[in-house]
Amino acid sequence: MANDKKYDEGTQDSKLLLDHDFDGIRELDNPPPPWLMMIFYATIIWSIFYGFYYHVFDGPSQEDEYNATMAEVKANMPVNTFDEANIALLTDETALASGQAFYASKACDACHGVTNIGPNLTDEFWIHGNKIDQVFKSIKYGIPEKGMTPFKDQMTDQQIHELASYVITKMKGAVTTNTKGPQGDKYE
Ligand code: HEC
Known part of the structure; x- marks a missing residue:
């Protein structure tokens, strides 16, 4: 036991020295700090509750x-209550002014005004009708095969x-x- 010399009687290390000896290699009984052990024990206790619960x-x-x-998200989603089959023509000036602003910002005039790509929207003739639900659909779904963009x-x-x-x-x-x-056909 030549190595034992390192651990003088009475020192901290000599108190921790374990009896086990393997080929001259000795081990100190040096546990991790208490706070780390507490976390370790806590995880064990936690795992018992976890295991039982699940x-x-x-x-x-x-x-x-x-x-x-997912069910909660769906329940909180705003429902689109817009019923396009039963819409009424808006006459409120604020709504119409807003509509006019969209006509400009969506560049409708690029096809329906400054160029003749789309039909004249100021006359009385309409290919797809001039009732509110018809015009609504012309704009929403477009007429892609004829070059009218869907705006939906x-x-x-x-x-x-x-x-x-x-x-x-x-x-x-x-x-x-x-x-x-x-x-198209003439609409009064
Ligand atoms: C890329 C060119 C283009 C743009 C941009 C465009 N349109 Fe059109 N639009 C057309 C064409 C082409 C038609 C004709 C479709 C047909 O012959 O069936 C049409 C048809 C329509 C119709 C139906 C007309 C009818 O006689 O029944 C309405 C209403 C209309 N567009 C409104 C709009 C509005 C509003 C906008 C802007 C939000 C717009 N369009 C933007 C090309 C365009």
Whole structure:
């Protein structure tokens, strides 16, 4: 036991020295600090509750929790109550002014005014009708095969409602640079 010389009687290390000796290698009984041990014991106690809760008493699985969260999100989603089959023409000046602003900001005039790509919207002739629900649909869903852009991804239903109301009430007879002749049927 030549190595024992390092640990003089009475020193801290000699008190910690374990009896076990392997090929001259000795070990000190040097436990981790108490705070670390407390955390370690706490995790063991926690795991007992955890195990019982989830495996014995059938606590919610990840899938259950996911489904519950999704159900909650769905329940809190704003419901689109807009009923496009039963909309009425807006006459309120604020709504019409808002519609006019959309007509400008969405560059409708690029096809319906400054160029003749789209039909004249100021005359009495309409290919797809000039009732509010018809004009609403022309704008919302577009007529892609004929070059009319669908605006449903760029505007809300309420905004399209205002825009369609503006097109019907304010554009009739307005001065336009669109020189297309009558297209479609005549609507008073
Ligand atoms: C890229 C060019 C283009 C743009 C931009 C465009 N339109 Fe059109 N639009 C057309 C074409 C082309 C038609 C004709 C479709 C057909 O012949 O069936 C049309 C048709 C329409 C109709 C139906 C007209 C009818 O006679 O029934 C309405 C209403 C209309 N557009 C409104 C709008 C509004 C409002 C905007 C802006 C938000 C707009 N369009 C932007 C090309 C365009």
